[in-house]
Structures are given as structure tokens and as C-alpha cells.
Amino acid sequence: MSTATGTSSPPGAQPSREPARKPSTMAQALNRALRDALADDPDVHVFGEDVGTLGGVFRVTDGLAAEFGADRCTDTPLAEAGILGTAVGMAMYGMRPVVEMQFDAFAYPGFEQLVSHISRMRNRTRGALPMPLTVRIPYGGGIGGVEHHSDSSEAYYMATPGLHVVTPATVADAYGLLRKSIASDDPVVFLEPKRLYWGKDDWSPERPAEVPEIGRAVVRRPGSSATLITYGPSLPVCMEAAEAAARDEGLELEVVDLRSLVPFDEDTVVASVRRTGRAVVVHESTGFAGPGAEIAARVTERCFHHLEAPVLRVAGFDIPYPPPMLERHHLPDVDRVLDAVARLQWESEWRSGEESGGLGSLGGGVR
Amino acid sequence: MSTATGTSSPPGAQPSREPARKPSTMAQALNRALRDALADDPDVHVFGEDVGTLGGVFRVTDGLAAEFGADRCTDTPLAEAGILGTAVGMAMYGMRPVVEMQFDAFAYPGFEQLVSHISRMRNRTRGALPMPLTVRIPYGGGIGGVEHHSDSSEAYYMATPGLHVVTPATVADAYGLLRKSIASDDPVVFLEPKRLYWGKDDWSPERPAEVPEIGRAVVRRPGSSATLITYGPSLPVCMEAAEAAARDEGLELEVVDLRSLVPFDEDTVVASVRRTGRAVVVHESTGFAGPGAEIAARVTERCFHHLEAPVLRVAGFDIPYPPPMLERHHLPDVDRVLDAVARLQWESEWRSGEESGGLGSLGGGVR
Amino acid sequence: MTVLEQSGAYHLAPPPAWRPRRDPAPLMPDGEPFRLLGTEAELEGALLRELYGQLVRGRRFNEQATALTKQGRLAVYPSSTGQEAAEVAAALALREQDWLFPSYRDTLAAVARGLDPVAVLSLLRGDWHSGYDPRSTRVAPLSTPLATQLPHAVGLAHAARLKGDDVVALAMVGDGGTSEGDFHEALNFAAVWQAPVVFLVQNNGFAISVPLAKQTAAPSLAHKAVGYGMPGRLVDGNDAAAMHHVLTDAVERARAGEGPCLVEAVTYRLEAHTNADDATRYREAAEVESWREHDPVALMERELRSRGLLDDDGVREAGEAAERMAGDLRERMHQEPELAPMDLFDHVFARRTPQLQGQAEQLRAELAAAEAEHTGTAGGSGSTGHRTDDQGSRK
Amino acid sequence: MTVLEQSGAYHLAPPPAWRPRRDPAPLMPDGEPFRLLGTEAELEGALLRELYGQLVRGRRFNEQATALTKQGRLAVYPSSTGQEAAEVAAALALREQDWLFPSYRDTLAAVARGLDPVAVLSLLRGDWHSGYDPRSTRVAPLSTPLATQLPHAVGLAHAARLKGDDVVALAMVGDGGTSEGDFHEALNFAAVWQAPVVFLVQNNGFAISVPLAKQTAAPSLAHKAVGYGMPGRLVDGNDAAAMHHVLTDAVERARAGEGPCLVEAVTYRLEAHTNADDATRYREAAEVESWREHDPVALMERELRSRGLLDDDGVREAGEAAERMAGDLRERMHQEPELAPMDLFDHVFARRTPQLQGQAEQLRAELAAAEAEHTGTAGGSGSTGHRTDDQGSRK
């Protein structure tokens, strides 16, 4: 059963024993969250490119303009800085804008508004002008998108103080986290994993699951051998890898879904890694200076004395996102996760003063 | 003597025994590098806001328009995306543009051009359209600048595959690295530490020191106790901390100046940390998802079996850059570096299976 | 019918039935900047006198603020000397419920609107990024990244309209700022939404060192309005009466639901870009001198005198009032501002994250230790370790 | 005298000596889109016939490419059906040394310029981001981020001018793209630098689902030119002769050093935004139908027939030639493209960094292991560990 405390079923998990729910896609759950937010709070306004009449290119805003009118769900001119900049002004007047960037890479024209204003306006005015706005950004690859349609841009937002960075991996979380994000008095960059948009899960729009406050990770699968730390589009990969490891290797991998990259739920992650002693961070974003860098560094700092092996990272290569026909070579998959797990130095305990580094032989292969 | 192999004297180091050289500022060395590049290669073009008649707000382009004419050193309209976008077109035609963003935060309007085109054009065209352009960005704080004038934005550029990210810390490197950057057939984000612009060093414009290819770190001070990994504006802080540690604590800290964040000189850093067994990364940029995250994660992965303590980070707080009167509270200084060094678990060797983490008590204080 | 439903925007129809579109003629600016001073126009004496008083105050304010940079009391000051007419008119054209969106150069507009000068100067003094409450004063923070405040003004005005509130936003930008993409996007959104916004461009001839001819090839900056489908107005920016007339007109037009407007004030920056700039590097003294003859304060004084509305006593009184304001400002700015380092952590988010909480504790401990050392007591609890004397004093 | 030295840009002078500025009148577009077909204008028969052949080919190309999406041979195709006149005219207006800067919709312009259609379709097929050499073809990569290619065109044209080369750049953008900041900045740079660039806006009525009335309130998109100080021209985009005339004129004007120009082609997107779009959600069939009567191919056929320059045989011949092109394209697109996964690492930088070298080795080892498993041989050297059967096959 999907509950607020984090046992909502990930894609591919066992069906619950609750009264039957209609299967629903993540896109539908997001749509419902927007609808409920618009209905609950007259200050919520949805706008962006094609979000009105069309209902968005992913249909996440489908029907909202019809139900709430063009003043509450508005097609804008084609200008991302303009969208974010006007959202700032609306937030200054006490509204709660929810804007859509059509694709990850098309949020870049608005980068200055995001970094120089949205993230700083509250701080600049000592709290007088909070920015209760949500920037929805479909992100990541795996959908055969041509160039500029598959970026994982979360590292940029994580490195910007003043932004919350949230990303759901399940249908239930999509609803719950988007509601919390819209309700938040701080700006949230809400990253929607494109390739999970159509993933179905049992979920009831009549009794949508709540989630805890933003900033809480969840253990999606308990385990004692090692911890997989992941989020968004890579959760299904990690769940599958954990199944495979249990089946083929007898390893019990614990899978932590971060749900929010900022705030970062250090407690949940650290508790898991201290228990298992080994960890792999898995994400689609490029590895170098990517989200996994912070996670690995932070976890290592907090868990150093518990680690049997260095925290490893499985990430996209350090390259521009590949064209559709080559993207499968780039995306972290079950094999790469299991390869990394295999490199967690199961055979030998660490020995102080050992002469050559265990990973030295991998040379540049370390990602 | 400042040589190509990395013994160029950092600010505050001993004067060399070479024939006397005139003291020169970093701004002057950068100016000289631009002048020599313009003189050597007719395809080099310098442009940006106020770089012509005025010579730049930091006078780095002083005299260039007078010497090379307004077609080689050009004042542009006030539009950073336009500057970067036209630079792309000039590079497509075989030129070698060197553009200036007036301050760190004023590069953000051009973020899309940088990320979606400059970093990817070579890859997009399988090498047919390389982007031999240099984007000069004065960065960092410590100069009493009002909001938006003191950002450390290197994390954004590091996380963008296809960009080189270079930053000098000495007068000699300022010249040498800028020449190499302009000569590079790849796009370089050249980050100039504002607060070192006026730092003087013995340096001869008549015989400017060469540097090795971009991507080579340098050991600025040898030591055996622990390694300080740093770059740009934080190098002087680390040198001072190393002096203090030697004087007061009898610790010999090795100081590595990265000089380029991309490519990252793993070999030099890893060799140092394997030797010393302890490391602190020091930079001004915010800590969370900052440059130090990648450095700490990577070094840990490669040096895990040599580490006596986790790699620590001393960084700016995870806040928007403070106003002038408060910036001293934000910037990493000698004390904070020495505090981190003191936390490198000198007292105890690591014991396998130890129950509670040595850093657990620091809680959220880990940065 | 929604407030977004447009009149005026052109609908595409298939050729050959090309539908008549919005007529561009009424959008076009006049060939010459609009002027009132020195003309036969009927002008309200009380208004002229009020403008004069504000101009004199404004000039004195600019001088005082520049002096404060020399005394180390301001980190930097971008003076609007020579542009006081535009600054003052912008403030006076608004009603109480309206919003002003100033750029970093428009301290004076905020002060003329009645804000506490010390609070307005926070950004430039360096004690915080912004020193007043934008909600209660209806003045947005002085904006440093050029043109970025323009879409904010559009969004705010649009939000107010959606809520049915009677609010107009007036947004200020420089000639250089018109080259930024944000200028374009803001004007376009405003026109499509018919938002009640007035855009005021102060064309003061330069963007730092870059003269207008390197910034644009347009007939005038006001001509840009046509491409958005809003009227463009060209005004003598040193003629406070003309500025007040045109801006008031534009504001009331916007209030009446007739949409946005672009006003170009042709003026001149008499001082350097900021106290840190050296304007002799890029312009001739003769050019500056020629503009001094068109000084907005002097123009108004001449007008009032010629209309018999001002005599030497009046001039002296205005000067004395300005002097009192300046003296008061000087005195208050010489007091050290109260600094609260823990503020650094308190406004990043509504609540500190655990990470920020840890960092705040670290700074608090450092400050306590420094304090303890300073006062000679033994290291305070929470000392974070090694601290040499001279280093300690740096915190 | 530098090439940057301007004529035309207005210099600020102190009021009251307001200097005459650039006259806006010649910059203003006409009230109606310019047309040639169906008028009495003298037209060159050979040109009309060439345009007709290209239009027929172009229409067939669009149909074939759309069919290829249904067969899974293209990841996506944004068709220019209905816009062929503008596409073809853009290609034909250029001389060999000139550069074309197409957007993602302008595959056809590149093909009409003579590029290999298979190479041009790389982006949309998905085997690489761009499939031709821009330097040798003088066609920039199809640009996906809207309006971002416009400053590239300005920079390239400016660079060529600085080098003394005779090169004009023609840059294409949609009506939606005109709202982006990059559009504004590009046009402004071009006008200030007097760069030899022609900006062609294809106003096809929609930006995906958003109609022009929600995009702009301007009298026309061509009116935006005035605000940059360049001429704006409004053309019937479905009239290939008019398009060719106006574009050739603009290109030659730019070549002669008279600066940039903005051309708005009023046209209509007859198909959905791409094959993945459902246009019935946002527009009426009747509107589409009304535009079919103004179809660029049919218009040209009618003109040629009425001028006695085309008969049924000519129509059939043109159709057959187009059919051969389509058949050839279909056949070649049904061959699997050669994929080179290691290309992923080879063009990020001039030389692989050590980190990329390591990653390339990792992928090579994975591919070798997958290959070994696939061919039934024992795991190849360099196997990276655990690999289950079905997982291995996914690489």
C-alpha cells in the first residue's frame, strides 16, 4: 500500500493487498496534483508554453485550462526567461505560480532569473518577498529524444543555494511531492523523469497518498549487503538490480530513493550506509561534478569508519547526451550497477597501510 | 624562478634568485597575454562589454583597442547571450574569439549558449565545427562587491561536458594559462579570481613564463602531513595556512594548485594524497554540490586505502553570497583551513569495525 | 471573458483575405523628444514648484551619496546626477497603490517616493542586499542584473489585474539594458497580456563606457515599442514637467486597461558611471559641459523664475531643505550599521535545512571564540580549534 | 576606418540641439504582404519553373519523411508542408559562398540547397546530432533550441566581413522563436555591426499549439525591425516568386554592405507540429482547409499554367522526378545506419581527457563482452563482471 511513510510501491513491485485501485500513470498523477492545487488555492496559477489549450506536450496540464479558465492555466509567449521572470513578479504579489519548462535544456534561457532572482529574492529581502513558486522541468533521457531533449540538469540546481530540488520516482510520490512543492513557501525545481511519465502504478486519484515534508528520503527496499542511493529515473534500474543481485548473488541491496536532492536527507542515507558499510550512487546525469559527487563525498565524510570500500558512482558518461540510437550505451543500466556492486571489495577487508590502492588498477575508469 | 613545470612563485612566496623582474599584477599579466595573442594570431578577436575604449572594468583589456583597432577589440551591445552567441558564429568561421563576461553573475544570461552550443558544437558536428573560444569570467568574492558581483560559478561549468575550466592563482599562470586557453581548440571557461587581480609578483612581460598544457596541477608547497587541494582565490589562503601549520603545529602541509578543474589532473592529486594519507579541499564556492564534492569523491575513490581520515572540505557556506560587510564571515580563511586539518584524525589510526563514526558528532556541521 | 482575451493582437487569416491589423501609426514616437519647459504650454504652478523642490533635494542627495563613498560609508554609488528629472517624475507619477521597479541607479526614485534614504542605500552601503520592505513600500529591490526587473514588473502588474486590484507597475531601465533579452521578453509579455506596466528607459547616453551608437542602430529606443504593439513615447528626460506629464499619462492609460507603454527619456549622466569609474577615458569634457547647460534643476529654476513662481528666497529655502535632508543622511550614515551575521542563514529558506543549521552553529562558535579571545577570556565553549591571535581578529 | 564604424546609428546630442536621427519610414513594412503570383508583374519563366520543380520535390520530401516516422525510420519529423515556398526560396536566394542557418523545421531548405537528404535527416533519424559538414556545405546544423542560431549567423557574417570575404548569412526562425531573448539580441548585434545577415521569420500561425495572437500584439512581426534600425519586409510566404524576390533582394542588399534585414513570411503549417503532435486539439479543420486553397504548390502550378509555362506533361514530369527522389530516399533510409558508439567519446574535446579515455575503455569492454556472449564465445577479455543473459543483450 502506498502510504505517507514511504512504502508506496515502485514500478514493478508487488501489487498491494488494498482494495483494488485503478492503474494510473505518473503523468496522470501530476495532472491530478495540479488540478487539486488549483482547486484548493486561488493563488495557484499554472503557466508556460503549450500548457493551456494543448495540455502540455506531455499532457500533464491536460484539461486544466478548460476547468479553471485561461487566467489560471495560461499559454505564454515562447520565452523561458520571460516565464520565470513574470513568475517572480506574480510571486511578489502573493501568488503561487507553477510554471512548466517544456524540456530540461529549454530551461537554460531562464537560468539567470532562476539563479539571480528566484533563489535569492527571499534572502535579499530578509524574508519579505518569499518565492513560493514551482518550476516543473521534465528531465532525463531514455525516450529517444533528439538533442536538447534528454538533459539531466539537476547538478546546476543543486549548486544554487536557495532552491529546493525535488524529483519523484513513483506515481504516488509524483502526486504527493508536487502538492508539497506547490504548497512550499520556497522555490522548488520539480524535476519530472520523462521516461517514468507513462509508468503505471496502482494509485487512487480519489484517495491520493500524502508524502512527508520535502526533504525526506525513503528506503524502497531494505537490505544489509550494500546501499544503492538513487532518485527519479534510476530508481527502477536500482530496484531491478537489487532483485538480480538477490537472485543471482545472494546479496541483499538496500535501495534508498532520495526524492529530494535539496534538502538532502543525510540522516536516512547515513543510517543506511553505516548499516551496510558499502554504497553505490546511481544516476543518469553525467558523473563528473554531478549529483553523485556531493552524495558520495558527504556520505563518505559521515560514514568513513563504517565503509568497507569507497562509495562508488554509476552515472552517465561525461559527454553531451547521445543521439537516440546511442543513448542505451550511455544510460546506467542494471549491468553497470551490478558491476559497481561487484567492485565493492567483497573479498578482502581493508588493511591499514596497504601499499597499492585497490582501485588504482582501474585508472581513469573510475567514474 | 617561474618555470613551465610548476614552480612559479605563489603570492607571498620567496623571491627568486633570477635577475630582478618588475613586480607585475595578475591583471597586467592577463593584459599582456591578450596582447601577445592578438599580435601572434590574426584570428584572435577580443570583445565584450566595455572592453574597448575603457579597457574593461578591471582594465584587463587596457590599450588593446588602441593598439589593434576596434575590429580586433570590440565594445559590444549589452547582452551576454548575444556576446556568446556571436562568438559561436565567429568560431564557426574559423576565428578564435576571446570574450569577457563583466562579472560572474552576468554570465548567466548566456548560459544557454554556453551549455547548448559552445560545449556541444564540436560533438554535434563530429569535429567539423570546433569551438576554439575563450570565455573570460572574473569570479569570486573578497572585493567588497555588492550582490551579483562575487559569485563562484565554477560548479556550473564543471558539470557541463565539453567545456574546459581553467583558473590561475599566480601572476605567471595567469599569463601562461590564458595563452594556452586561447590557443586551445576547445572552449575554455577562464575564471579570473577577482581578488588576486591586483596581487603582485615578480614576473617579466619580456620573458613570460610558459606553463604546461591545460590540465596539469602543480604542487605549490611540498609536505608530508596532509594535502590541501585548492585553486584560484583560495591558494594564498592555503599557503598561509601551511606556513602557520608548520610554524605552530609542526605539520608539513602539501599544497596542490589545480589550475584547471576540467580536465582534472587526477594523477598529481592522487599521488599527493596517497603520500600524505590526509586531504582537505579548499574553495570559496558554496560547498553543497560545489567543486570540492567532485574532488573529494574522486580522490576518495582513488585513494581509499591510503586515507587516515575522510577527505574534508572547507568551502563557502551554502548561502547566496553575502553583502560586503558580511563576506568575511563566509569566505574560507586560514582558521577554517586549520580547523579542518585539525579534524583529520591525527590522534587515532583507523580501526576496522569501529562502532560510531568519528564525524558523527559533528552532525550537520560537515560541509 | 478572461482578462487575457486580447483586443488588438493580430489574428492570422489566410491570404488572400489579409485582415486589417493593428495600425502601427499611433504606436510611433514623435520625431522629437516631447518638451514642456520653455514652451507656451499651460502648466500647474504647484506641480512645478513641487518638482523643483524634489529636483533640488535629488541633486543634493546624489552629491551627498557620492561624498559618502569617499568617506568609506558606501561601497559604491551610481549617481543619477543630471537625471533627477526622470527619477523624480517616475516617483511622482505613481499613486500609492502602484509599484516602482528601480534599477541600481534609481536610488533617487525610491527616495523621492518617500522611502527612508538609509534603508534604500543598504545595497550600496553593503550591510544587506536590500534594506526596505518591498511589500509595504511597493518598491521592488534595486535591481543589479540589467533588465531582469522588467519581467518582474510585468508579472506583478498582471497578478494584480487578475486579482482585480487597481495597481500599475512602473519599471526603470537604462539604454544599455534595452539590449538584453529580458527587455524584449518583458515588453512582449506585457503587450500580449495587456498588463498595466509602464517601461521607462533612461537613455543617458552611455552604458558605462559604451555610447548609444554602439548599443543600437534604432531611430530611437522608443521605436522599439512598435515591434511589441505598444505605444512608444520620446521625452526630454531633463524636462521634469514633460517627464511628469508623459509618465502620468502612461500610468493612467495603463490603469484604464489600455495596456503597457514604453517611454524613452533622453537625458545624460553627468557624473561617471559610479564613483569607481573614470569617465575621462571614454568621453570628452566638452560633451559633458554642453549637457550641463541643459541641467534639469537649472531648467526648472529658470522656468519657475520666468513664470514668476520662484525668487531668490524660494531658491534659498529649497536649498536649505535639501541641506537638512543631506545633513540628516550624513549623520545617520556615519553610524555603524547593526550587522547580524546569523542573518546569513535565516533567509535562505523559510526554515534552515539541517545542513544550514550546522553551518550556522559553526559560525556562531567561531564568533564566540573570536569574541572570547578579543575580550581576553579563555576560549569560549564551541571553539573550533586552532586559532592564532591575528587570525582570530579577522573574524 | 574600421568595418564597425557606423552610418545610420543615432548619436546622442544634447537637447535642445536634437540631431536628425535615422528616418524610420524606410524601415516600415508595407501594410499587406508582398505578392507576385496572380499579379501583372513581369516574372522570369525559367525561375518560376525551377521554383515549381523544387516545390513539388519539397512537398514530396515532406510526405516521404512523415511516412518514414510511421515506419520507425525517423525518431520525429517536423514537416514544412504548406511552407515549401519559404523553404525553397531561402535556399535559392543564396549564392554558393553564403551560409544558411536553419531551424529544426528547415530540413527542406537544406535539401533544396543541394545537401544529401539522408545526411540532413541524421538529427531526426537519431544516429547523430548532425549528419553533414557545415563548413563544406555552408549550412549550419539544424538548430533545436529556438532562436539560438540567430546570433551564430550574425557572428559568422560579421567574421566573414572582418576577413573581407563576400559572405551573406540567412537565418531562419519561427513566429514563436521571435519571442525569445536571443532573437532580440541577434537582431540588435546585426544592426549595430551592420552585419550581412538576413533574418527570415516563417510565421506559420502557430508555435506548437500557441497561435500568433498569444505570441505577439505587434502589427506584424516585420514591424519588429524598426526597433533595431533595419528594414522589415512582409511577404506572402506561400508565394514562391514573391519570397524569392524579397529574399534575393535582402541578400544582395546585405552583400552590398547595406546591413541586415528582417523578412516575415506569412504562411501556414498545414500538418501537425510534428508527427507526434495532435493539431486537432488546438485548431479547427476549417482553418486548415482555408489555407489549403492558398497552397504554395498549387499557387505556382496555377500561375505557370495561366502563363502557358506548364501543361499536364510538365506536371507529370515534375511529379515523377519527385517520386524518384522519394524512392531513393526511402530505400536509403531503410538501411540501418552505421552506428559508432565510440564516437560518443571522440568529439567531446579535441583529445580525450584521461577520464573520457577510461570511460571509453569501459564501454569498449562492455560491448566486447556483449558481443562475445551474443556470438556464444566465452566472455571476452575486459568483461566488466556480472552480466545476466537478457541484460547483456540490451547493450
Ligand SMILES: Cc1ncc(C[n+]2csc(CCOP(=O)(O)OP(=O)(O)O)c2C)c(N)n1
Ligand atoms: C546582466 C548584466 N550584465 C552586465 C552588468 C554590468 N553593468 C552594470 S551597469 C552596466 C551599464 C548599464 O548601462 P545602462 O543600462 O545604460 O544604465 P546606466 O548605468 O546608464 O544607468 C553594466 C554593463 C549587469 N549589471 N548586469
Ligand SMILES: Cc1ncc(C[n+]2csc(CCOP(=O)(O)OP(=O)(O)O)c2C)c(N)n1
Ligand atoms: C528554447 C526553446 N524552448 C522551447 C522549445 C520547444 N519547442 C520546440 S518547437 C516549439 C514551437 C516553435 O514555434 P515556432 O518558432 O513558431 O516554429 P514552428 O514550429 O512553427 O516552425 C517549441 C516551444 C525549444 N525547442 N527551444
Ligand SMILES: [Mg+2]
Ligand atoms: Mg545608460
Ligand SMILES: [Mg+2]
Ligand atoms: Mg510557428
